[in-house]
Amino acid sequence: GQSLEQPSEVTAVEGAIVQINCTYQTSGFYGLSWYQQHDGGAPTFLSYNALDGLEETGRFSSFLSRSDSYGYLLLQELQMKDSASYFCAVREPPRDDKIIFGKGTRLHILP
Amino acid sequence: EAQVTQNPRYLITVTGKKLTVTCSQNMNHEYMSWYRQDPGLGLRQIYYSMNVEVTDKGDVPEGYKVSRKEKRNFPLILESPSPNQTSLYFCASSSTGTTNYGYTFGSGTRLTVV
Numbered sequence: 001g002q003s004l005e006q007p008s009e010v011t012a013v014e015g016a017i018v019q020i021n022c023t024y025q026t027s028g029f030y031g032l033s034w035y036q037q038h039d040g041g042a043p044t045f046l047s048y049n050a051l052d053g054l055e056e057t058g059r060f061s062s063f064l065s066r067s068d069s070y071g072y073l074l075l076q077e078l079q080m081k082d083s084a085s086y087f088c089a090v091r092e093p094p095r096d097d098k099i100i101f102g103k104g105t106r107l108h109i110l111p
Numbered sequence: 112e113a114q115v116t117q118n119p120r121y122l123i124t125v126t127g128k129k130l131t132v133t134c135s136q137n138m139n140h141e142y143m144s145w146y147r148q149d150p151g152l153g154l155r156q157i158y159y160s161m162n163v164e165v166t167d168k169g170d171v172p173e174g175y176k177v178s179r180k181e182k183r184n185f186p187l188i189l190e191s192p193s194p195n196q197t198s199l200y201f202c203a204s205s206s207t208g209t210t211n212y213g214y215t216f217g218s219g220t221r222l223t224v225v
Contacts, residue, residue, distance in 0.1 A: 030212075031212065033212065033213065035214075041218075041219075042201060042216040042217060042218050042219055043154070043201070043203075043214070043216050044216070045213030045214060045215070048212060048213060087153065087154065091212055099144070099156070099212075099214065100156075100170075101146075101153050101154040101155075102153060103151065103152065103153035104153050104154075
């Protein structure tokens, strides 16, 4: 079956680094995406990995290991505004637009 | 401004009364999709569309209908709403012309069926 596993909650301190893991089990795989959602808001796209390795976008980085069916989102220099839920999502063939979301990780940031 | 517009933002209705949630995007995106979000269940796909007149079921299509008569619009129709369709709904779109396949989401519609 299709499944994405990510921790339900993570807590970190302002200014620190936090890693949010995602493991997936799908019948096929095109790529792994990450989205951020603040309370009451819409999900916003953060990053996409189609190949193994690290993609960096400012304070956020995303990593993928296809052989391990595993990825993570790394947030550096945490700010209070990073308090949000983070979702990993997998594009699953054969249809390009078949995207499955994980249940989300709630990130709590302590001052 | 590039955006996905959903209406209404909030809706309270009664069981069985047909309703439509509209979704429009101004980015000329081919892909459009509807999701519902419930506590502890994350985002679940209801229906999606690859282009005009092409729609397909997602993971939770029961009780919903969609249409894609124009590229920019993708309305969600609840013919006979029931209380278990109380949820937060998001419309999203993306383009085949990008390499990151990132979805742009609308602001959401919070639906309550009593």
